Amino acid sequence: MSKESKAKEPTEVTNTELVLPSHTNHYGNIFGGTLVSFMDITGGLAAMLFCNEEVVTASIEALDFKTPIKQGDVIEQKGRVLYTGKTSMVVSVEVYRVEKFTGNKDFCCEGYFIYVAIDKEGNPKPVPAVKILTESDKQNWEIGRGIKDRALERKKHEP
Amino acid sequence: MSKESKAKEPTEVTNTELVLPSHTNHYGNIFGGTLVSFMDITGGLAAMLFCNEEVVTASIEALDFKTPIKQGDVIEQKGRVLYTGKTSMVVSVEVYRVEKFTGNKDFCCEGYFIYVAIDKEGNPKPVPAVKILTESDKQNWEIGRGIKDRALERKKHEP
Amino acid sequence: MSKESKAKEPTEVTNTELVLPSHTNHYGNIFGGTLVSFMDITGGLAAMLFCNEEVVTASIEALDFKTPIKQGDVIEQKGRVLYTGKTSMVVSVEVYRVEKFTGNKDFCCEGYFIYVAIDKEGNPKPVPAVKILTESDKQNWEIGRGIKDRALERKKHEP
């Protein structure tokens, strides 16, 4: 069976959370590490459900916190597989703050995570290619490849 | 403006979670209370985003745990507003176990929650009616009304 | 040895908790899911100590939240085995808010939980009957049987 035939449509995972006191820092905003934990779960699930394997987080790419998210806010996260290498998947996680009284959504931040599929011994396992159906899929694939390239570039400069 | 004109399409909130060691009991299954917490968040968000108000949980209706959910399992929850009274909303939350290696979904349990919209002083606030568009919306509305009736019935028998 | 001879007096488990910030929602009240978690622990312990076996939660029956419980409040829970079937136990959990400055107790909510005793393989195991000593024990047994009947009724209507 050719690789082509195994290409899969990109998976999207949506998660909505209510920001509780146990998620906040002492300003009453969501604590940065808590938000990254939420995003890592959402991104990891998108990867896991795409490749139907166990996965581990290999890297977190640059992540900018733009709008403060407050206790009692509703946040919506969208995780999406953009690009895959042989055993790795580049996943974007977008975070929106849902304005409770209008339902409007404000973009808060976006992060890119790289996950690797693993077998029971923890060794990397091949993953399907992303099936490109729309122009937007193609743009996502390009973004994902750029991110993967930057991660490989970093690896070269490692001591 | 008539009540009719304010009727809104039922909101659905989907949440996917990975069962971590901190969610489990000593058998390695998800702890019942943790699962209800997840369902209460998902249901509360469906209610909150439907009425665009703050909400509080008024009751949890009968909830049967059918399939054990294990550490490392992926669960998908779907919260949906079925029926609304003047200030209350009946919300169903379905829980599925996503079979990681096939993507198949097994139904695990379903619960019904009643939420009440509140204003800043914590007093009940009117909520929109559910717009009935499909046969399935109608069936849901009937189920929701039945649940609301049972809750009212219980209230009568209170000491 | 006959079944009769194994009948046991109903076990009661009392738990008192202080509502900390990590238990609350963004209104400063106890979060519904947290309260159910507390009740499930208390009820499960009552079942476990009654049958001297491991137990799992089979269902949560209707549970009405009446009085809001606030951060810093003291809550007292009483779990009690009311009725037993062959392998299942119906347990009531009452929750009181203890007024700190007077010691008065306000009734907050009551829930009914059904637990099943299990062996090491997770298969159901027989449990003792509840010994009926007082008129109140008898009333509890009737309430418990009614709850068990409703749970069985729900099971019939399952798809």
Added chain:
Amino acid sequence: MSKESKAKEPTEVTNTELVLPSHTNHYGNIFGGTLVSFMDITGGLAAMLFCNEEVVTASIEALDFKTPIKQGDVIEQKGRVLYTGKTSMVVSVEVYRVEKFTGNKDFCCEGYFIYVAIDKEGNPKPVPAVKILTESDKQNWEIGRGIKDRALERKKHEP
């Protein structure tokens, strides 16, 4: 009103807990700090319900961990006010491991905590005396006074 008339019978608070994975260290035993947290809650509640005031923990007296408590174990704690000074209360917290399959209780550890009643500004507030009804109350009062004396002794040697 004389001081005598305000003497109160000693309060006892009982708490039963199930040791979940989130309570354990990497050996599968309860983590020491978690157990002390449980004991501090139980002891603080005994003090709070005795004096009907808010309280703060002033000191933890020597506490020996004797029997390891494992994941899935049931522990029972008994908190009891032994002795009171003008604004402080000496509370003992006993911890037992409940043997699930027999109901037998093994003594695990005992700790002594000193709490101080406070008003809204956080200043110490007088507390009732402990009413001595039995010989055992008297022995407890002596133990409590000894502990209070040792705490005062430590204070003298502070830099």
Added chain:
Amino acid sequence: MSKESKAKEPTEVTNTELVLPSHTNHYGNIFGGTLVSFMDITGGLAAMLFCNEEVVTASIEALDFKTPIKQGDVIEQKGRVLYTGKTSMVVSVEVYRVEKFTGNKDFCCEGYFIYVAIDKEGNPKPVPAVKILTESDKQNWEIGRGIKDRALERKKHEP
């Protein structure tokens, strides 16, 4: 007083953690989001103690997870302010796995975080410059400036 005179020596914060079951994913390794939370605390403290102001996390720069960290492992983190702009600080957080039975330290990952000092209204506040004392301080300053430049570059490309 000139800016020069306010330059401060770089602050270093060291934190050591024991990986407990509540920190792990279902493989028994530390969960990625938990590790980032630890690193964000350590980095934020280094920034806070450097500028003697409250700080918020503005961005997390690329972070590669190299060595899996297991339940029961000891990890040591070193947070260090490398470079400061007008109101922002670039902080590196290095994570080492301490081999318990030898005391050897394995490098696990390094992350760069950007923090902004804020006043009580949440507005950015000036921070001191980093005093360059050694060749290593100078190299760190260059690395930090490169990271800050990349973050500014990303900002330009934002929609």
Added chain:
Amino acid sequence: MSKESKAKEPTEVTNTELVLPSHTNHYGNIFGGTLVSFMDITGGLAAMLFCNEEVVTASIEALDFKTPIKQGDVIEQKGRVLYTGKTSMVVSVEVYRVEKFTGNKDFCCEGYFIYVAIDKEGNPKPVPAVKILTESDKQNWEIGRGIKDRALERKKHEP
């Protein structure tokens, strides 16, 4: 090889924490049990890294809470092995509140913990002696021995 030659310099572990809402009681101060958990981790790590073995907490010695620590405060802990017996280690943990806006450190409390080194079966294992290099090491060793003696004294009086 003689015992002497295995003597090791005392290990010190420093940990800095930010007090988040999830660490507090309902007055907005750090909850006593949370602080003891932090101290037990810091002390346990100092013991573990000193003897290069797994350790368990055997006892917590008298611990006085002097200064209230508030949400948003920075606390610094220093854990240090003072004295060792054949298989046990006496560790002091000092807690300071770091004044954010000046960097000044206020002493908050000090606790003494006794840890025992264990092998894989959980049996006690010999630990190295503490190498005495300075006058301060010697004073610490005397303090540690006094604490160990008091713990042994308690053991004699056990029922």
